[in-house]
Amino acid sequence: MPARTEDKAAGHAAAVEALRDVPQVPGASKPDPILVVDHVSRQFGGLKAVDVAHMEIQRGAITALIGPNGAGKTTLFNLLTGFDKPDSGTWTFNDRSVAGQAPYRLARIGMVRTFQLTKALSRMSVMDNMLLGANGQSGERVLQALLPFIWRGQERANTSRALELLERFNLHEKLDDFAGSLSGGQRKLLEMARALMVSPEIVMLDEPMAGVNPALTQSLLGHIKNIREKGTTVLFVEHDMDMVHDISDWVIVMAQGQIIAEGPPDAVMKDEQVIEAYLGSRHGSALTDDGASLTPDAQGGNS
Amino acid sequence: MLKRARLAMGVLLLTSIAFMVSGSFSPASAAESAIIGTLSTPGGEPVAGVVITATDADGVITSGTSDDKGVFAVPLSAGGTYLVEIDVATLPDEITLNDEADASRSLLVLGGEKKILIGLSEGGESGIVSVESGTTERVIQLLLDGILYGLMIALGAVGMNLVFGTTGLTNFSQGELLSLGAFTALVFNTAGLHIIIAAPIAIVFCAFVFGWGQNRILWRPLRRRKTGLIAAMIVSIGLAILLRYTLVFFFGGGQKSYEQFAGQPGLEIGPFNTTPKALILGVIAVIALTATVTWLQRSRIGKATRAVSDNPALASATGIDVERVISVVWTIGAGLAAFAGIYLGMTQTSVWNMGQRVLLVLFAAVILGGLGTIYGAIVGAMVVGIFVQLTTLVIPTEMKTVGALFLMILILMVRPQGLLGRRERVG
Amino acid sequence: MDYLQILSLTLTQAFGVTALIYLFAAIGLNVQFGYTGLLNFGQVAFVAAGAYAVGVIVLTFDLSLWLAIVVGMVVSTLLALLLGIPTLRLRADYLAIVTIAASELLRLLVRSIAFKDVFGGAQGLNGKLGRQFHDLNPLPADVALPVFTWSRQDLWVVIVGWGLALLATLLVWGLVRSPWGRVVKGIREDEAAVLSLGKNVFVYKLQALVIGGGIAAFGGILWAVAKQSVQPDTFQPDVTFFVYTILLLGGAARVFGPIVGSIIFWFLLAGFGELLYALINNGYIEFLAAQQVGSMRFMLMGLGLMLLMIFRPQGIFGDRRELALDAR
Known part of the structure; x- marks a missing residue:
């Protein structure tokens, strides 16, 4: 336990x-x-x-x-x-x-x-995956995108927030790797961290x-x-x-x-x-907890 | 009652990419250049006394008149782009142009002789005289045309849909399977075999070489390499281009006819006008399609095919040899497509890009019926075939493909799973 | 055999007008397919839109070429919206089929007799389409470059064309390195994931289609101006696939991919053709007729597209790492 x-x-x-x-x-x-x-x-x-x-x-x-x-x-x-x-x-x-x-x-x-x-998002870096989660980015608007001075400050703030989260999820050493190169578990962590980027x-x-x-x-x-x-x-x-x-x-x-x-x-x-x-x-599956009466005539449940 | 023959100029199709040089012309000095063509009715009867003119870029006009064999020659002074026109007033009374666009065409002549085939055939479609009378009769006629056209599309589309169902490949080179069928038959035919013998040989040849063989050499290794579906789709486009220009390389850009039945006289059965060959081919098509459907329903491998289409992983887990099923599907699909190509080649002519021209109609049929569903291709093909013909009641014949494409786009928006398809579960 | 002449002809084509037209289409396609993952098989329709805008405005309505360029941009935007709004929610392969169908549909419409007064039917629109542009030509009458054999008129088109192509490339570079570019790349990787992160995926796809279409339409405008002729049958679906080959050759989702791909593509295609012609004309090859060279070039191209997609989908200079990750 x-x-x-x-x-x-x-x-x-x-x-x-x-x-x-x-x-x-x-x-x-x-x-x-x-x-x-x-x-x-x-x-x-x-x-x-x-x-x-x-x-x-x-x-x-x-x-x-x-x-x-x-x-x-x-x-x-x-x-x-x-x-x-x-x-x-x-x-x-x-x-x-x-x-x-x-x-x-x-x-x-x-x-x-x-x-x-x-x-x-396999062919993007871990950091880019994270930054995608941040909302309200002015640089994501097509016209502002061409003027970096508008979004650079916001980008910096988002990057430091992403770094914090990555550290929390032990992914900070991977931040420049392609997300596709992570292990299955690390991807789950990345996905969770990325979801948190949305606040x-x-x-x-x-x-x-x-x-x-x-x-x-x-x-x-x-x-x-x-x-x-x-x-x-x-x-x-x-x-x-x-x-x-x-x-x-x-x-x-x-x-x-x-x-x-x-x-x-x-x-x-x-x-x-x-x-x-x-x-x-699912006969005999994960129900391992104490003393549950395993009624043999269990019915239905299949879909 | 106005008898109206449909006239279409089967002008040697010039590939129009700016740098492309194709077409069958024999190198000769410019002074010997000429546009040479033949005018004939759908029944193959020559049309004499028609004046054809060619106007060059400087406005110089030369002309020629068709002789009693329907042959005309318009001498040219040099290579270049010419405006070729038919003097409609000189056409026999009972014959009119299918649409005015055919009266004048711009043509690039690079030197030497340029062959144009001017056949009086139904928009290049099924080679029949259409009698314009009451609307009802016209509708019935168009319905018959539509069914025959639909059968051809169904033959071409079944293989495409089976391959999609079992492997997920959207095959952009399916059209070329039709062309290969038509040209393989042409090779055997030219070698001296009667087309009735050449056709079945060609079909079997295509089924094994271009179907089984293609899967074996190209697609199976790609599946092994785990090539993605979109990548495979682009590979099929490359293959289509390769095959198309291989046909140009060996056969040139002109239209070819088989040695037999090329100008078969028309046939009038009650309200219908058609040719015996179209009817016989139609009947054989129905038999072939019925056999395919029955095979899918009854035979072991047919049932396995449906299982694989449904869920390849599960089918594989239950002991079905998925690769074998795919091999069979490719073989049968290519055989049917080859038949469709011969069908086209016999009722019209064979030309290097004939497959490319029907490809989008095949897609329309398959999407209408439902991508990957077994009967979808057949149902979709019949609907598209009839729809395409019937739309000529309201829109010009030259735009009938527009109708089919529009219908397809509409279906994709309203019911992307097709008429018979199931809705996919999300997530 | 004059190898220098072959090289000169080849280079002239590799950097020439036709290459430029395809280059614009490829830069546009890079935004759509390379970065956003949209399987647009109807890119030729955007080129046609640009070309016809010039043809119709200048020839049919006898108005200014500069107005035509504005109209070309407007028309290509409208076309992108028309194509995109109903189809961008569809699966990738459906999108491919719809866009290729739509491009054929448009070709059939402009060549039809019904609209002959506007679009000129099967013959298209031919005349002094680019007069206003060529009037601005500052080059001296006897201008001549070493190696390249452009006419004064073509050289003017080539100079302006390459300038604009570099500008378009700069625009793409600016876009894809921004957060906007990050979103569209995310869409290419997995639409649902990006949607779940609060991005309006549909709008981004539409934007990519509009931007890519607009750049391609510039190729069409250049076509009309340089060739002074717009013909419907030059806008066959194959054009789109040549553009794909160019893009894949140079590497999709690479800022300079289209330029690199275009130069290699035309160098190979033209070089192969010129060399064969020379060999045939000089009697070194007897089993081939001169007119078969054209088809051989395209056979080679088809084969090239297949081999590229199978063995190097990341392009000739692509990153192997990305290849290993590319599951699709």
Whole structure:
């Protein structure tokens, strides 16, 4: 089990405290939600990939979105971040309706995502990857671009901010390397650091641990916790329960496109419905936690 | 009832890149230069007594009159750019120009003899006399033309779509597979084989050499090297250029006809006007396409092809030999394309850039039906073929390709997955 | 055989008017394809837009050449918007097909009998298109360069053309080293990633298409001015692919790639042709007819494009490191 010491960090304590009285039912209201989702649905052919009636994400906490493969987690991410259009539904970010907004607009107002398959911009240097994240650059306007004196100061400020972040993510020695030459784990880190360059209020990480060397996972988890400690809300998708247990303050479970359970990690892991959902699709998988009754007649769950 | 024959000048197409010199002319002194051509009806009947004039840059006019074999010669004083015009008033009454653009053409003569073929054929398309009468009859006629044209496109497009489905390659040299078919048949035909024998031999030859062989020599190694799809697409463009100019190199820039059936008399069946060869080729095309579809449905390798198109990785994991499927697809695709080329060569003529000219129509068909979907190519081809012909009711014949291209662009905007395609999942 | 003459003819073509026209198209394509990753297969349409703007304004409407240049820029911008707005959201290969289709569609329209009064039909527009430009020619009547064999008129075009080409290159350099350039390079690498970082990808692609199209249209303007003739059938899709070959030869996404590529391309193409012609005319080669040389040059070019793309997609002087990373 990972080091528990970091759990005592202030952000975690505050999040746990805030979520203490939240009822452990699907679609539960949170005291201070940053993201509120209502009746979002998306169909592929005859299959309802996502059908979420209500979901709230607590500000300042790490919320994990878990569920078996094909539960609709990534699709929900795509919908919320504007990369896919829902058949119906609305959602608000900071009490502002953002349904139907283009992805770049959502990123600009503070909702930034990463991707399951890392999207490091291979033939660009690590530093250029980082600088791309900075928003409001006047040099990115085509006419100002030709007049360096307009953007040089801003560029310098962004570079020093990028250096700080790279140092935090142990990538500062690589800053002139092509991003394509980094290892899988380093790319994940770069993507995370780059997302933080946007100065988001919420980062949405799509399977941040997927394809990462197990030795690196711990440090990756540490980085995610660190994001919360700096005051940024984290929502991440994962299907491995162990990882989730260690770092999340709150867990939302999806199966067949719907939210089937919510609660603190310990409680959710003991939830019968959750176990069924997992067993339905992946027999004998990551459910290793104590004494969960492994009902043999688990049903459904496959999509 | 106005009988209206469609006349189009199949002027030797001059490649127009500024520095390009192509075309079949025999070196001779400038004083012997002449523009020589033949005028004939779609049925192959010569048209006599038509006056053709050539005007040079200084405004000097020379002229010639077609003889009883339809042959005319306009003497020229030197090489240069000439404006070649047909005196419409001298055309026989029942024959009119398909569109006025054909009445005058600018032509670059570099010296020696320049051959122009002036055939009275349907916009260079299917070589039939169209009878303009009631709109209904015209619509029926155009529908038939469209179906025949669509069948040719379908033959050409099936291979392209199967290759796209199984390998992801957008093949810009597909058009050249048609040209190669037409010219391979021409080689066998010129060597003395009757076209009925030459054609099947050419098809089999093309299937194995230009289909199987091409995949083996070029595309399979590229897949092994993990060459990206966009890079492969650009490679196919290079290949298309290489093949096209190889044809010019060996056959020159002129239009070629097979020795048999070149000027087959027209045929009138009820409201339709067509040629027996077009009908027979159409029937064979239907058989070939049906056989391909049945093969995809029923045979083991056909089913495997569909599985590979669906998901190559999964197909490979279930024990399907993906490379073998791709080989088969290339072989069959090239064979069908060769047939399409011969179809074009028989109903019109064979020319080095014939494949390039249909390439965009093939794309239109494939995109309309759905890129990579098995039946998409056929359905798309028929829709495009009929659409292209029917649009001539409202727009000039010279612009009918515009209609097809416009339709394709429209489809891509509204329904990028094509009529039969599935929508892709994001992310 | 006069090798010096062959060299002189070759060099004249390598730096000549036609080479310049293609160079502008290649500089434009470098912005679109090289840096932004847009698979624009209809670059010839922008060249045609520039050329026809001059033809129509000067000849059809009998107005000033300077107005024509402004109109050329406006038309190419409109063309970029017209092409880009509906297609830039499409997949790369679809974009390629749509742009090549659109360029053919435009060629068919301008050569059609329906618009003959404006565009001159299949014969195009021929006349004193560049008179106003050539009137400004300051060169003495007996001007002659060593090696190069341009006429006084062509030399004037070549001087101005190369000046403008260097300016265009400077413009591209200024753009791609800026944060704007960083965004478009990011788009080339992965559109979704850039979108997720808050950049309006669509607008950047459109800007790249407009800028690249505008530079290419300058090539078209030069064409009309230098050749005093605009003909629809010179704007075949193959022109676009020659431009791709030039760009890939010099190295895409390299500021001087188009210039390097253009010089090498025309040097090889012209040199090969001139040498063969000389060999044939002097009786060293008997199995080839002179008119086959033209097709051989293009066979060579097609083969060259294939080999480049397979073995050196980063260009002749490209960076091997980038090649190793280029998964596409």
